[in-house]
Ligand SMILES: Nc1ncnc2c1ncn2[C@@H]1O[C@H](COP(=O)(O)OP(=O)(O)O)[C@@H](O)[C@H]1O
């Protein structure tokens with residue numbers, strides 16, 4: 001069976017902003033990659049196998065001589081929108097020619113005491129060695145609009161780049177949707193030199209600033225190291241919430257820091273995160289954005305709820321992986337190849353039932 | 359559908375939306391010319407990993423946030439499909455090899471076995487049902503006609519049980535008329551007088567059964583003479599129903615022999631004999647009080663023209679007929695007396711007949727059958743050719759022995775676990791099946807268990823009957839005008 005490129009009438013969505021249009025190219029290319037798919041599929045149901053996020057994490061930043069400065073925070077009682085976005089990707093199976101993966105992303109914003117979201121996906125892609133790089137270049141042209149390289153080393157890096165481009169599109173959309181808002185993103189504001197996504201990040205920050213928005217990057221795991229110790233273990237005698245400013249960071253030659261790097265303890269609970277604030281802004285503007293965040297969002301276990309929701313909305317569950325496998329197999333007429341481990345995973349150690357998905 | 363796993367004698371089968379299967383349905387698991395017949399006894403949600411997480415996430419999000427999904431490829435519908443996957447809990451009921459029943463059992467292959475729904479009509483075909491004398495009961499869930507074989511009720515002990523109002527009496531009427539159609543003699547102990555109009559159509563016209571139905575109202579058109587009554591029967595009544603003590607019973611026996619020798623067995627003579635009999639005064643008092651109990655019941659008469667001979671009645675119903683003993687409006691002791699009489703009389707008649715048998719339907723028998731009859735019904739009376747169907751909404755009113763010996767059970771809805779427990783003790787059915795299926799049966803639906811379905815439990819929706827299934831109903835509010843009149847006259851007086 002051949003997939004039809006023409007996916008009929010695109011349903012109309014009541015988009016929150018007129019500037020925001022569905023990412024049609026993503027959808028179109030998803031269908032295009034599926035159209036060359038035939039034969040069989042080895043489904044993946046092992047969550048560890050399916051997850052590739054984190055493979056490409058940035059190298060740790062070593063702090064040579066630390067200079068720590070505590071900045072106590074108090075909520076800044078100014079109403080503004082807090083908007084967050086996140087995306088995720090998952091590997092759903094292997095084909096003879098490559099891998100089948102899917103991406104999904106979400107923008108969540110809080111206005112008053114209501115959360116609203118826009119979620120895109122899941123979108124499955126069939127990535128082969130040749131087609132993968134071409135696909136990424138087409139998306140780069142369409143959505144990043146900057147030069148630079150993309151890591152197309154293997155299917156896992158391609159998959160991550162794919163969701164990173166979607167993530168970028170979501171963040172850019174978020175920045176365009178609102179003025180004077182706090183824009184949260186998952187991850188730091190570090191860019192690799194010569195990297196397309198790094199160049200795009202710079203562009204994103206410029207766009208945000210142009211509309212009075214402040215981009216904050218929150219990293220769940222701090223990869224900052226101080227003489228071999230994880231810096232997230234550092235605390236201050238200061239009463240939370242507070243920021244610990246890290247001065248004197250010396251990134252490696254390939255990395256550019258586009259943000260000021262802090263350690264943030266936003267709630268009373270003892271959780272700290274790395275927080276990068278757009279370095280293109282005056283320092284006090286950035287700190288005030290964090291204070292506005294405290295006033296306009298709920299902080300649960302030291303983490304902004306808006307960003308947590310964006311994360312939850314984009315992450316795949318096991319059932320969704322099965323649903324995607326079913327979708328692709330139905331659409332492309334694939335035969336599902338049995339994998340002993342699937343059954344075990346599906347039905348526990350004693351069940352040995354059911355090969356694949358009906 | 360796919361076989362998922364086996365736990366003990368239970369098979370679990372994964373089933374996706376679109377494959378409509380419900381409790382009670384049969385499936386065929388086919389493989390290499392062999393076929394396992396399994397019955398679905400429960401359906402559960404499939405425990406797909408991440409499903410709980412999925413639902414929790416959904417709930418959490420839905421509570422706090424609302425939004426838009428750009429799911430251009432509609433993967434969401436596939437998720438719903440997966441989420442709605444169900445696990446069918448099944449019991450193996452039988453097996454076929456080259457199309458023929460076999461006692462062999464095997465574990466089917468997950469990969470190669472094919473699972474399909476089995477129509478109830480197919481199952482009945484396989485079981486060779488209904489055989490020569492079909493009684494049409496109704497339909498299965500899939501619309502298949504379900505009939506049982508009248509022969510499978512012959513010589514059997516049956517139980518019809520379920521909550522009040524679920525359709526037990528209706529089914530017993532259907533079975534009784536079905537038996538009559540094939541020429542059987544059926545006696546009904548009609549506790550509530552609800553069988554008395556079976557000879558009429560719902561519109562009140564006489565129907566094809568009219569001439570084959572005799573309704574006896576004890577004390578009304580059903581009175582008997584002492585001359586037709588054996589000493590055994592009358593002793594049974596006096597001792598068991600009216601509690602006559604041993605010494606007095608011995609004295610009664612003498613009086614009876616005396617009257618019998620004189621060929622003078624009548625109520626009048628009996629009363630006179632007790633009056634003049636030489637005996638202890640206490641004994642006389644005891645005999646007198648029982649005598650008056652017999653008299654006041656109005657069941658005994660000295661008028662031979664009025665007396666009903668059950669032998670005659672049964673002869674009239676030869677070739678198929680229904681004898682209904684209307685026990686409605688009788689006091690508990692009179693009810694017991696009449697039943698004692700009827701049962702013993704039937705036994706007498708059957709012992710002297712060469713052939714012939716009687717199907718007995720007894721509604722709430724514990725209200726009129728004495729303890730000792732239970733085992734009798736199961737053994738002696740059955741041996742003589744009285745084949746009983748007990749109808750009750752109180753399963754624990756039937757002795758354990760009745761359940762053990764029951765050949766067929768027609769089970770209507772029960773929700774009470776204790777009731778189901780009781781029923782599930784019967785014969786070969788596993789308790790799980792009984793409990794899981796019976797507590798969800800809609801009204802007029804019954805689960806048939808036992809020999810009639812060759813131990814393949816079947817759920818059937820019982821068909822309607824084209825007869826008047828209701829007797830005269832005494833309604834409380836029918837007396838309202840009188841009450842109203844009394845009250846209005848009272849209020850008039852007050853004003
Ligand atoms: N299969 C059936 N089709 C139509 N009506 C029925 C059916 N079964 C029972 N009924 C009606 O439902 C009511 C209750 O049935 P009944 O047999 O008296 O219940 P039960 O004896 O269990 O208390 C009666 O009015 C009866 O006529």
Ligand SMILES: [Mg+2]
Pocket residue numbers: 523526527528
């Ligand atoms: Mg009834």
